[in-house]
Amino acid sequence: MRRLRERASAVFLAALLLAGCERDGARVQKRARLPIGNLDTPTTSTLELSGDSPLTLSGWAVSEDGIAEIDVFVDRGLVRSSGALLGRPDVGSAYPAIPGSARSGFQVVLDSREMGAGAHEVVLQVRTARGAVRELGRLTVVVPR
Numbered sequence: 001m002r003r004l005r006e007r008a009s010a011v012f013l014a015a016l017l018l019a020g021c022e023r024d025g026a027r028v029q030k031r032a033r034l035p036i037g038n039l040d041t042p043t044t045s046t047l048e049l050s051g052d053s054p055l056t057l058s059g060w061a062v063s064e065d066g067i068a069e070i071d072v073f074v075d076r077g078l079v080r081s082s083g084a085l086l087g088r089p090d091v092g093s094a095y096p097a098i099p100g101s102a103r104s105g106f107q108v109v110l111d112s113r114e115m116g117a118g119a120h121e122v123v124l125q126v127r128t129a130r131g132a133v134r135e136l137g138r139l140t141v142v143v144p145r
Contacts, residue, residue, distance in 0.1 A: 032130035036095075037061030037104070039124055039137030048142040049112045055141055057124055058107040060091045062098045066129040070106045073123040074115055074141075080108055117145040 039059040049055060061067050072080040085103045092102025108124075124137045 032128060032132040033064050034132050035061050035063035035126045035128050035134050037126055037136050046140045052113055055110040055112055059136060060088050060104045061126040062095050062101045062104045063128040064098055067126060068129045069127045071125045072108050074120050082108055112143045115143050117143050
C-alpha cells in the first residue's frame with residue numbers, strides 16, 4: 001500500500017510539472033510565463049538620429065501574469081522604466097484570452113542629447129508582475145557629433 005501511495009504521489013508531481021505548475025509545500029503555484037510582444041518602431045536595427053531628434057520606441061506587450069514594467073537600457077545602463085500601458089485594440093482582438101491585452105501598448109521617448117555623440121546600444125525589455133523578462137528589441141542608435 002505504501003508503495004502504491006508513493007507511485008501515485010510521483011505521478012501527481014509529474015502531472016503538475018507537465019502542466020507548468022510546481023508544488024510548494026501544501027499548495028500548488030503556477031509558474032511565471034514569459035511575456036509576448038513586439039517593438040513596432042523603430043523598424044530597423046540601426047538608426048541614425050539627426051540633430052536633437054528624440055528616440056521614440058513604441059510597441060506592445062502582454063502576459064497572463066500582467067505587465068509590470070517596460071525597461072529601456074542604453075549602453076547596458078537602465079535609463080527609463082514605464083508601467084503605463086496605452087490602448088491597443090488590435091492586440092486585444094489578437095489575444096482576447098489574455099487580460100489587459102487591449103491596453104498593452106507602450107511608447108517611450110528618449111532625449112538623444114542625454115546619450116551623447118556616437119553609437120549606442122539600446123535594449124528594450126518587458127517584465128511581468130511575476131518577474132519574467134523578455135527582450136523585445138535591440139538596436140544601435142547613432143547620435144551625431
